[in-house]
Amino acid sequence: MAARNTAFLLVGLLALFRTWGVTADVEVNMEDRVEVFRGETASITCMFTSSEGVGGIMIQWFYVTKTGEKQKIFYQDPTGTVVDEGTPFTDRISVNGTGATGEIVMTISDVQLEDELEFICLIKGLTEGTGEGRTKLKVFVTPDFPTIESVQTGFSLNEGPSKIGTCEVKNGFPRPNITWYRNKAPLRVAQDVVKVVLSTTVESSGLFSVTSELIMKVMKEDKDDLFYCEINYFVPGGLRMTETPNINITVYYPSTAVRVWVESPKGHIKEGDSVELQCRGDGNKPSSIFTISHKGVEYATNVLVLDNVTRRNSGDYECTSMDMDTYEDISGNTTVFVHYLDPAVVTAEDPVVMAQGEMTATCNALSSLDTQIVWMKDGEVVSTGNSLILKDATFDSAGEYLCVVTALEIEGMETSATLDVEVQGQPEIMKPDYTEMEESFGSTVDLNCNARGFPTPSVTWTTSDGKTLSSTSHRKTRGHVHSQVSIKVTSDITAFCNASNDFGTDAVTFNIAAKGNGVIIAVIIICILLLAILGSVLYFLYKKGKICGRSGKQDLTKDNSGKDNIVVEMKGDNTEEAVLLGVNGEKQPPSHQGGAYLDVQK
Structure with missing residues (x-):
C-alpha cells in the first residue's frame, strides 16, 4: 500500500512539474566499446547525472539489431x-544499481559472436529531461595456429610468375590478417613480380578462415631465400601476432661454370689406389647432362670411380655439362697424376758366389718420386744407398740381403728385392763348449759338430784307432752342417769330427775318459784271490778227512750216539761210492742227492 501511495505521489509530482513548465537536464556517459572473449561475461556500465538529482528516474536498456x-x-x-x-x-x-548512485551496470554472461551489437542506456528524469548513452560490445576468438605449404616442384628462371606457397589461418574472430615475408622482410605487391591472392571463408560457427597465396617471378637469387607468413589478430585490449615455419624453394638455373676434381684419395695418388672424380656445375637444372672424358674415352656420369689405377690413368680429365633445354654446353678439366714405384732390381757386379774378399752389388727401382734405399740383413740395416759393398768378406758375411726402396712422400709406397751371397772357403768347425770330458763306464755320450763353409762341407766321424763312426743325426743347410754321433763308453776314447770341401779341411778332437774301470778290475782280482783261498781250505780239509774219505768205504768205530760215529757212503752211476754223514747216523733217502743215493752204515 505504501509503494502504491509513493507511486501516486511521484506521478502527481511529475504532473505538477509539467504544469509548472520545469524541465530537468540528464547527462549519460558510457564507454565507446567493451571487449570480451567469446564465452566470457561482459559488463557494460552506464553513468549519468541529472539536475533533479538521481532519485525517481526511469532506466531502460536497448540493443540495436x-x-x-x-x-x-x-x-x-x-x-x-x-x-x-x-x-x-x-x-x-542482470542489472546492478538502482540509479541512486548515478551508475548502472548491465552484465551479459556467456557472450557469443552474435552478441557483438550496440547497447543503449536510456535515462529519463521526473520531468521530460532524457539522456542516452551507447556502447558497442566487441567479441574476440583466437584463431588456430597458422599453416604454410610450399610448392614441391622447382622453378625455372625462364618461367613467368609462379605459385610459391599457401598460408592459411582458421577459426578467428574478427578476421585475421596474413602478411608474407621473405628473409624477414615483408613482401610488397608489385605488378608481374609479386602477387598475393587472399580468400576468406565464414565458417558455420561464424568464425573466419583466411587463405593467402604467394605468386612470384623467381630469380636465381631466390634459391637460398626463406619464406614465411605473419598472422595478426585482435584480442581484447590489443593486437597479437604469430608466425609460420620457414619454407624455401628450389630454383633451377643453368650452369655458367663447371668444376671437376679428385674427391678421393686426398693428396698423392699411387698405383693400386681407387680414385673418385666428381664433376659439378654452378647451376642446378635437372635437364643438364654431365660427361667425363679421358684420352678419348667418355663416361656419361658426373661421378667417376677408377679402381686399381696405374700410371696409364694419369692425364687430363675433362667434364662437360650440356643444358638439354638450350643444347649449350660448358666444360672444365683437371689433371690426375698416378705415382709409381717399380719392383726393385738388384744387380751384382761380381758373382753372388764369391771368394773371401770384396763384393759390390747395386739396387734400384724406377719411381716417379724421390726414394730412399737401405740394405738389411737379419733384420738389421747394414748399408744405405743403392750400392752394397762387402769388404773382407767372411763366412759371417754370407746370407740373404734385403734391399728396401721407399718413396717417402707416400705412406706405404715401398718395394724390395733380395740378394743371396755365398762366400767360398775351406770349412770352419765351430769349437764346441766341451771337447775334454769324463763319462761313467758303460754310459752313452752324444757328440755334436757344427761346420760351415762353401761349398757346403762333408762331415765324417773317426776314432783314434781308425774306426769310422756313423752319425745319428745329420742336417744340412745353406753352407752349414750339423752332425751328431752317439758313443758307448767302454774305455777311454778319442773321436774326431772331420769337415772338408774343395778348399780344404778342418777337424775337432773329442777326448772321453771312462770313469770306474780300474776299480772293477781290482774287485775281480780280489774275488779270484778269495776263491783261490777258499779252494785251498776245502782241499786241506778234504785231505785231512774232515769232509770226504779218500777210499770208497771207511768203518767208523765210534758210538752211533756221537757225531764221529757217522759214516756217509756216496755212490754214483760210475760205481764210485761216497759216504754222507747224516745227523745222529740217520740214513737219508736218495732223493736228497740229485741222481746219487746214500748208503749209511753204522
Whole structure:
C-alpha cells in the first residue's frame, strides 16, 4: 500500500512539474566499446547525472539489431524492474544499481559472436529531461595456429610468375590478417613480380578462415631465400601476432661454370689406389647432362670411380655439362697424376758366389718420386744407398740381403728385392763348449759338430784307432752342417769330427775318459784271490778227512750216539761210492742227492 501511495505521489509530482513548465537536464556517459572473449561475461556500465538529482528516474536498456532497430531488453523505475521476455538476452543479463548512485551496470554472461551489437542506456528524469548513452560490445576468438605449404616442384628462371606457397589461418574472430615475408622482410605487391591472392571463408560457427597465396617471378637469387607468413589478430585490449615455419624453394638455373676434381684419395695418388672424380656445375637444372672424358674415352656420369689405377690413368680429365633445354654446353678439366714405384732390381757386379774378399752389388727401382734405399740383413740395416759393398768378406758375411726402396712422400709406397751371397772357403768347425770330458763306464755320450763353409762341407766321424763312426743325426743347410754321433763308453776314447770341401779341411778332437774301470778290475782280482783261498781250505780239509774219505768205504768205530760215529757212503752211476754223514747216523733217502743215493752204515 505504501509503494502504491509513493507511486501516486511521484506521478502527481511529475504532473505538477509539467504544469509548472520545469524541465530537468540528464547527462549519460558510457564507454565507446567493451571487449570480451567469446564465452566470457561482459559488463557494460552506464553513468549519468541529472539536475533533479538521481532519485525517481526511469532506466531502460536497448540493443540495436542488425537491421538498425532498437530492441528493449530491460526497464526499471522506482516501482520495480522488468526484463523483457523473448529476447536473446532474456536469460543472460542482470542489472546492478538502482540509479541512486548515478551508475548502472548491465552484465551479459556467456557472450557469443552474435552478441557483438550496440547497447543503449536510456535515462529519463521526473520531468521530460532524457539522456542516452551507447556502447558497442566487441567479441574476440583466437584463431588456430597458422599453416604454410610450399610448392614441391622447382622453378625455372625462364618461367613467368609462379605459385610459391599457401598460408592459411582458421577459426578467428574478427578476421585475421596474413602478411608474407621473405628473409624477414615483408613482401610488397608489385605488378608481374609479386602477387598475393587472399580468400576468406565464414565458417558455420561464424568464425573466419583466411587463405593467402604467394605468386612470384623467381630469380636465381631466390634459391637460398626463406619464406614465411605473419598472422595478426585482435584480442581484447590489443593486437597479437604469430608466425609460420620457414619454407624455401628450389630454383633451377643453368650452369655458367663447371668444376671437376679428385674427391678421393686426398693428396698423392699411387698405383693400386681407387680414385673418385666428381664433376659439378654452378647451376642446378635437372635437364643438364654431365660427361667425363679421358684420352678419348667418355663416361656419361658426373661421378667417376677408377679402381686399381696405374700410371696409364694419369692425364687430363675433362667434364662437360650440356643444358638439354638450350643444347649449350660448358666444360672444365683437371689433371690426375698416378705415382709409381717399380719392383726393385738388384744387380751384382761380381758373382753372388764369391771368394773371401770384396763384393759390390747395386739396387734400384724406377719411381716417379724421390726414394730412399737401405740394405738389411737379419733384420738389421747394414748399408744405405743403392750400392752394397762387402769388404773382407767372411763366412759371417754370407746370407740373404734385403734391399728396401721407399718413396717417402707416400705412406706405404715401398718395394724390395733380395740378394743371396755365398762366400767360398775351406770349412770352419765351430769349437764346441766341451771337447775334454769324463763319462761313467758303460754310459752313452752324444757328440755334436757344427761346420760351415762353401761349398757346403762333408762331415765324417773317426776314432783314434781308425774306426769310422756313423752319425745319428745329420742336417744340412745353406753352407752349414750339423752332425751328431752317439758313443758307448767302454774305455777311454778319442773321436774326431772331420769337415772338408774343395778348399780344404778342418777337424775337432773329442777326448772321453771312462770313469770306474780300474776299480772293477781290482774287485775281480780280489774275488779270484778269495776263491783261490777258499779252494785251498776245502782241499786241506778234504785231505785231512774232515769232509770226504779218500777210499770208497771207511768203518767208523765210534758210538752211533756221537757225531764221529757217522759214516756217509756216496755212490754214483760210475760205481764210485761216497759216504754222507747224516745227523745222529740217520740214513737219508736218495732223493736228497740229485741222481746219487746214500748208503749209511753204522
